[in-house]
Amino acid sequence: MRSKWAVLFAPLIALIALGFYRPAAPEPRALPLSVVFGSEINGYLTPCGCSKPMVGGIPRRATLLKQLAEKHTLLALENGDLTKAAGRQDELKAEALIEMLNAMGYDALNLGKYDFQLGMDYLRALQAQFKGTMLCGNVQEGGNPAFDAYTLVEKRHLNRPVRALIVGLISEKYADAIRQRNPHLSITPAAQQLDTLRPQIESMGDLRILLFYGTEQEAAQLAQAHPYFHMIVYAGGGDGPLPTKQVGQTRLVFAGNDAKFVGIAHLSENAPYAIARVEHTRLTEDFKDDEQALGIKLGYLARVEAEDLLAMAPRRPTVNGDTFAGSRACMPCHAEDYRIWQRTAHAKAMQTLVDEKHDKDPECVVCHVVGMEFEGGFQNMQKTPTLKDVGCESCHGPARKHVQDPENHRLGKVGEKSCMSCHVPAHSPGFDFETYWKKIEHGFKK
Ligand code: HEC
Ligand code: HEC
Ligand code: HEC
Ligand code: HEC
Numbered sequence: 100m101r102s103k104w105a106v107l108f109a110p111l112i113a114l115i116a117l118g119f120y121r122p123a124a125p126e127p128r129a130l131p132l133s134v135v136f137g138s139e140i141n142g143y144l145t146p147c148g149c150s151k152p153m154v155g156g157i158p159r160r161a162t163l164l165k166q167l168a169e170k171h172t173l174l175a176l177e178n179g180d181l182t183k184a185a186g187r188q189d190e191l192k193a194e195a196l197i198e199m200l201n202a203m204g205y206d207a208l209n210l211g212k213y214d215f216q217l218g219m220d221y222l223r224a225l226q227a228q229f230k231g232t233m234l235c236g237n238v239q240e241g242g243n244p245a246f247d248a249y250t251l252v253e254k255r256h257l258n259r260p261v262r263a264l265i266v267g268l269i270s271e272k273y274a275d276a277i278r279q280r281n282p283h284l285s286i287t288p289a290a291q292q293l294d295t296l297r298p299q300i301e302s303m304g305d306l307r308i309l310l311f312y313g314t315e316q317e318a319a320q321l322a323q324a325h326p327y328f329h330m331i332v333y334a335g336g337g338d339g340p341l342p343t344k345q346v347g348q349t350r351l352v353f354a355g356n357d358a359k360f361v362g363i364a365h366l367s368e369n370a371p372y373a374i375a376r377v378e379h380t381r382l383t384e385d386f387k388d389d390e391q392a393l394g395i396k397l398g399y400l401a402r403v404e405a406e407d408l409l410a411m412a413p414r415r416p417t418v419n420g421d422t423f424a425g426s427r428a429c430m431p432c433h434a435e436d437y438r439i440w441q442r443t444a445h446a447k448a449m450q451t452l453v454d455e456k457h458d459k460d461p462e463c464v465v466c467h468v469v470g471m472e473f474e475g476g477f478q479n480m481q482k483t484p485t486l487k488d489v490g491c492e493s494c495h496g497p498a499r500k501h502v503q504d505p506e507n508h509r510l511g512k513v514g515e516k517s518c519m520s521c522h523v524p525a526h527s528p529g530f531d532f533e534t535y536w537k538k539i540e541h542g543f544k545k
Contacts, residue, residue, distance in 0.1 A: 132256035133171040134263075134308065134364040135164060138334040139211060139356035142182040142192045144199070144396050145388075146359075147463065148455060149526035152384060155359035157199045158396065159382040161389030163361055164203050172255050174263055175204060175231075178332045179211025179312040180356075185218070185280070188408055188462065193217060193225055195399035199392050201230045206252050209267035209310035210235040211334060215277040219245070219284070234267025234310060237292035238277070239285045248296055251304055256366055264304030266328075268292060270313030289313065293325045301327045306372050308332065315344065315351055322346035330364060330374050340379035350374040358382070397456065404459040412461040414474045421497040421508075422475035425485030428502045436491070439541040445489035449480075466521040469493050494518070 137160075145156035167173060181196045182189040193214075200208065208231060214222065219240065226233040226246070236248025249266040269277075274286040287295075289311065300307070309331045311318050318333040326347045336353040340360050344351040354362030365376040426446075430437040440446055448467040452458040458480075461471070469486040470476025475497065477486040492498050494517040500508040515532040522530040 129257045130170060130172045130255070131368075132174060132254050132261055132263075132306075132366050133167065134174045134176060134330070134366075135167065136176045136178065136310075136332045136352065136362040136364065137354050137358065137360070138178040138312075138332060138336070139180040140177070140182075140196060140358045141180055141213075141356055142184070142189060143358045144192060144195060144399065146357075147526060150528050155357060155382045156388070157196070157358055158388035158392035159386035160358060160361055161199065161203050161392040162386045163380060163382065165389065167363070173204070174252060174254055175200075175206055176265060176308065176310055176332060177205060177208045178267075178310040179209055179269075179334045180213045181208075181225075182217070183213050185213075185216035187406065187411070188403060190217060190221060191399055191402050191406075193221075194228065195395050197225050197228050198395045198398075201228075202391050202395065205229075205231045206263075207232045207234055207250055207265045207267065207310065209312055210238075210246065210269060211312040212269065212273035212276045215273075215284075216280050219281050232265070234265065235269055235312075236266060236296070237268050237271070237287040237289055239287065240283060245284060248292070249300060249303075256372075257368065259370075261306055261366075261372070262304045263306045263308065264300060265308050265310065266293075266296070266300060267310045268312070270311070270317055272313065272317075289317070290321060290324055293321065297325065305370060306366065315341070315353065318351050319344065319346050322349035322351065329372060332362070343377045348373065350377065352377055354379050400456055400460065403461075407459075409459055409461045409464060409479055412465070412471060414472060414476065417470070417473045417475065417497045419496060421501075422499045423470050423473075423486055423492050423497045424499040424502045425469070426488070426490035426492070427485055429491050429498070432505065433491075435543070436541045439539070440491065443539045445493070445539065448489045449487040466526065470497065473497070489521070493521075 143155060145158060146153040164173060177200060181193045208229060210233065232250035233246055234250065235246040236244060238245045249264055252263045252265060254261050254263055268289040271286050271288040277284055277286060307328045309328045311321065311331050312334045314335050315333050318331045322328060322331055323346060326349065328349045330350045330352060333351060333353050337355065338357045338359055339355045340362065341353045352362055352364060354360045359382060361380045361382065363378050363380060364374050367373045367375045426440065449458060452463050452467050457463040465471045468477035468488060469490040469492050477483050480487060494513055495510050498510055501510050518532065
């Protein structure tokens, strides 16, 4: 045996000895540059998980970017709408998202119309926190640009340095929406702003990308009038990626919103550069959650709890003026219905949120308990433990008077309509009354 191995290895040993074989040389790796892009995260740090399989989320995106970074130099760009509203919770989401973008090494972020709903003071605070460049070149404050119009980023493509020019603009269509919250701002039409910038930027950089918060149609017009961009990332195309479109030398791209996909654009090998290939990666369960990004999300949830946003959720009077009694109060007289209900998914809806660590998050609790949006409805587990879970009164309405005096306070019929406040397409895409009702059917005559 021994002699056989010696015969096999002898030539190799000889080669090494002669210096023909060297172990992997530590040369600098010549990685190609790839541009990762996305539009409108809309507050989806992670998807809600109400329907399976769930797609998307920043912790999965972070994992994808780490995988890509092993074989590519990355230029990471985000286009508009970190969140979709302007409440305290959206501020906390926006801060967490900036932290996540920083952790992923994002180079630039262009602003969208909902970002402006956070107000200029808040945007300034986010800008100070962001390690990349916050762009939106056609918004003016007191006659001066409110944000940078462009940034020049140094990257490497294969063995060569590449300077990437990133321009950021918003469609003038959103001027009214922006000015409603920020009356002191003015918005120059995007095309006009580019006319002004053109002498500076036309020949700047080896690769020119426009982040445009506007539609594909508007982006196409800009590409025609300003044919020096290699790529325009646009917005407003819905939650899935759209086929890319070529206008002259410009590639128009859109990877979908709500952080479900990541767009990846690959560069031609040699200058003058062109976008050689674009792909869209769907963030399925195949991508594990990145620990650091997940940690940032848990930090956000801790702030939602610490600030007790659950207590701050607005509450309106109930339609019939009654208050809630809780599902247990129905048991003495509707024992069979109660027994059936206890076995349904509705009776463990709060535990689901506890498992997901979202049990203090008003954005989730509202559909997983009884009457959170009403006076006298669910407040929290200490004050209103009997109103946790989706209970009888989530569908039949507040019934304290009925509990006390059923003969004189009848509840009447409810039906399919009572499901629709929660089983909305975004959270229950497969909802069909006939099949769903069969799983929770009750109310038979005794
Ligand atoms: C608009 C109402 C609504 C909101 C808001 C909502 N959910 Fe749900 N959730 C539902 C409905 C309805 C279902 C059941 C969907 C189905 O099976 O068709 C569900 C199901 C789930 C499930 C799956 C339970 C299981 O065992 O299959 C999870 C997990 C969940 N929700 C978590 C959340 C989290 C986390 C949030 C907040 C980020 C949230 N939900 C916000 C209505 C809502
Ligand atoms: C997910 C919604 C939902 C939940 C939760 C629910 N119900 Fe119902 N219930 C309905 C619907 C829909 C009907 C069909 C008849 C109707 O339209 O009222 C019904 C029917 C009934 C009926 C018969 C009504 C009649 O006209 O004969 C009774 C009694 C009743 N439910 C009691 C309860 C009790 C008690 C609970 C809790 C233990 C409960 N329900 C939980 C939706 C719900
Ligand atoms: C003290 C006994 C009692 C309690 C407690 C009680 N019910 Fe009833 N409920 C009745 C009676 C009696 C009827 C009428 C039954 C019949 O004649 O069909 C009724 C009827 C109903 C109906 C059919 C619609 C109607 O008003 O006729 C629904 C729905 C209903 N109850 C839901 C509830 C829910 C939800 C609770 C708990 C919040 C509850 N009930 C608690 C005794 C009670
Ligand atoms: C207050 C919000 C709310 C209302 C109203 C509501 N649901 Fe639900 N439903 C939920 C939530 C939340 C879940 C998920 C519970 C869990 O697994 O944690 C769910 C789950 C279900 C499930 C289980 C789905 C599965 O895959 O097993 C069925 C069935 C269902 N609902 C039927 C109905 C029907 C029918 C109605 C109307 C008569 C209705 N629901 C009204 C919130 C609601």
